[in-house]
Amino acid sequence: MSEAAAPYYRHHIFFCLNQRDGGQACCAAHGAEQAFAHCKARVKALGLAGPGGVRVNRAGCLDRCAGGPVAVVYPQGVWYTYVDLADIDEIVTSHLRDGVVVERLRLPPDVGR
Numbered sequence: 626m627s628e629a630a631a632p633y634y635r636h637h638i639f640f641c642l643n644q645r646d647g648g649q650a651c652c653a654a655h656g657a658e659q660a661f662a663h664c665k666a667r668v669k670a671l672g673l674a675g676p677g678g679v680r681v682n683r684a685g686c687l688d689r690c691a692g693g694p695v696a697v698v699y700p701q702g703v704w705y706t707y708v709d710l711a712d713i714d715e716i717v718t719s720h721l722r723d724g725v726v727v728e729r730l731r732l733p734p735d736v737g738r
């Protein structure tokens with residue numbers, strides 16, 4: 626692979642942390658901030674963080690709110706929805722560490738806003 630084609634991060638995961646007022650559906654109302662912090666801590670603890678490894682980032686609304694909370698992993702473009710921190714642990718060890726997509730947590734393709 627040429628240098629230009631090599632991704633800076635092997636896996637880059639973005640968590641929607643969007644908060645909406647007035648009781649509208651949003652990822653922040655479903656534990657997204659806690660999941661983000663947990664993912665970041667686990668990636669660091671496993672020594673996966675950094676160039677050539679994994680980067681965990683905050684994101685605003687990703688416009689797939691109906692499936693929230695959501696996160697997306699690039700460069701594969703794999704979308705996840707999760708319920709608890711055990712789901713985050715599985716995404717970290719299976720996908721971000723071992724490169725195996727967690728099929729049971731994939732967001733259905735037709736889920737939008």
Ligand code: FES
Binds near residue numbers: 651685694
């Ligand atoms: S509020 Fe999270 S995808 Fe829109």
